[in-house]
Amino acid sequence: MSNWDTVAMPTAKDFLFKGGDVRIAITVAGQVMHGMVSSHALAMASPVWNKFVFPPFARLPAEDEDGFKEVKSRTQKAKDKDKRAVEELDFKEDDVDTLLILFRIVHLQFGDIPVSLTLDALHQVAVLCDMYDCAGLVQPWLGQWLSDGERAASNTSGDKWVFITWALGNKLVFEKSTSRIVREISVNNEGQAFGLTGELLSEKMPSNVLDNILEIRQKSIQKLLDIPYHELGRYRNGSIVCARRSGNCNALQYGESLIMQLEKLQLYPVKEGNQVHISVDSLATKIKSISTPYLPANLYGSHTYCGKHNVDDEVGKVVNNISCPTLDVHRQKLEKRR
Numbered sequence: 001m002s003n004w005d006t007v008a009m010p011t012a013k014d015f016l017f018k019g020g021d022v023r024i025a026i027t028v029a030g031q032v033m034h035g036m037v038s039s040h041a042l043a044m045a046s047p048v049w050n051k052f053v054f055p056p057f058a059r060l061p062a063e064d065e066d067g068f069k070e071v072k073s074r075t076q077k078a079k080d081k082d083k084r085a086v087e088e089l090d091f092k093e094d095d096v097d098t099l100l101i102l103f104r105i106v107h108l109q110f111g112d113i114p115v116s117l118t119l120d121a122l123h124q125v126a127v128l129c130d131m132y133d134c135a136g137l138v139q140p141w142l143g144q145w146l147s148d149g150e151r152a153a154s155n156t157s158g159d160k161w162v163f164i165t166w167a168l169g170n171k172l173v174f175e176k177s178t179s180r181i182v183r184e185i186s187v188n189n190e191g192q193a194f195g196l197t198g199e200l201l202s203e204k205m206p207s208n209v210l211d212n213i214l215e216i217r218q219k220s221i222q223k224l225l226d227i228p229y230h231e232l233g234r235y236r237n238g239s240i241v242c243a244r245r246s247g248n249c250n251a252l253q254y255g256e257s258l259i260m261q262l263e264k265l266q267l268y269p270v271k272e273g274n275q276v277h278i279s280v281d282s283l284a285t286k287i288k289s290i291s292t293p294y295l296p297a298n299l300y301g302s303h304t305y306c307g308k309h310n311v312d313d314e315v316g317k318v319v320n321n322i323s324c325p326t327l328d329v330h331r332q333k334l335e336k337r338r
């Protein structure tokens with residue numbers, strides 16, 4: 001099996017695993033079908049499946065006929081545990097392609113595991129691994145899947161990507177993608193965050209990562225605004241910024257140049273960071289576009305060095321020094337998943 005896209009839709013037959021002792025219900029193309037899995041294999045692979053297979057609340061025969069408590073051997077206890085195993089497990093709500101991958105790993109059918117996954121398929125794997133607390137299962141394939149997914153992710157917004165790397169526990173990629181998201185997201189009036197393609201960032205984002213991302217985004221926006229506004233302030237407080245003390249040059253730089261351009265960019269009248277809803281990347285591009293017109297050189301010399309000239313550098317400094325929104329608490333959780 002080489003590519004997810006070329007894989008035929010699974011059939012119920014694919015879910016008849018060797019050694020299967022418990023029935024499962026799955027949904028294939030809208031139809032409920034059944035398969036057989038090994039209850040013990042599932043119980044070992046995921047603590048959640050363990051509870052499905054051996055419900056902790058199931059009643060055990062605790063007393064013998066005479067009302068005395070039995071003293072049980074280990075073997076007897078194991079047999080009782082088997083008795084508790086349920087007859088059918090319900091996987092009808094789960095994505096069937098993803099289930100097949102996880103069950104094949106669980107039943108040691110490693111030759112049938114796809115070597116590459118699309119971003120959506122990888123996202124589904126992350127959803128189920130998160131739900132069933134079994135990210136450890138897919139670790140041997142994760143490097144390959146992520147490297148393919150990373151290429152796919154370069155064309156998409158990163159919230160799916162953040163969840164994938166979060167749920168599957170890849171620290172490096174997670175940190176890289178959250179840093180990227182800081183630059184890519186925009187917000188609306190209600191403070192909700194949107195990805196590059198305009199989708200609402202999923203609520204399934206790791207606890208307080210999104211808050212942290214929004215806070216760092218806000219700080220970066222403010223730093224970017226400070227670049228032209230600081231320049232504006234120099235003219236506003238009445239100082240002559242022109243190197244040749246020319247009022248004409250000053251007026252040109254302030255009025256024609258800064259205010260007009262900031263107005264065009266919808267950054268004038270002066271805005272606070274929380275009034276800017278576009279992304280850090282978009283704002284950086286806008287601010288870099290501000291150009292400085294010069295008075296023509298004349299007898300009294302040139303004005304080439306009047307006004308602001310290192311906007312690109314200053315913007316670059318802000319964008320390249322955005323702090324990473326991953327907190328220690330996230331790092332510890334990511335380590336634990338391995």
Ligand SMILES: [Zn+2]
Nearest residue numbers: 242249303306
């Ligand atoms: Zn000048």
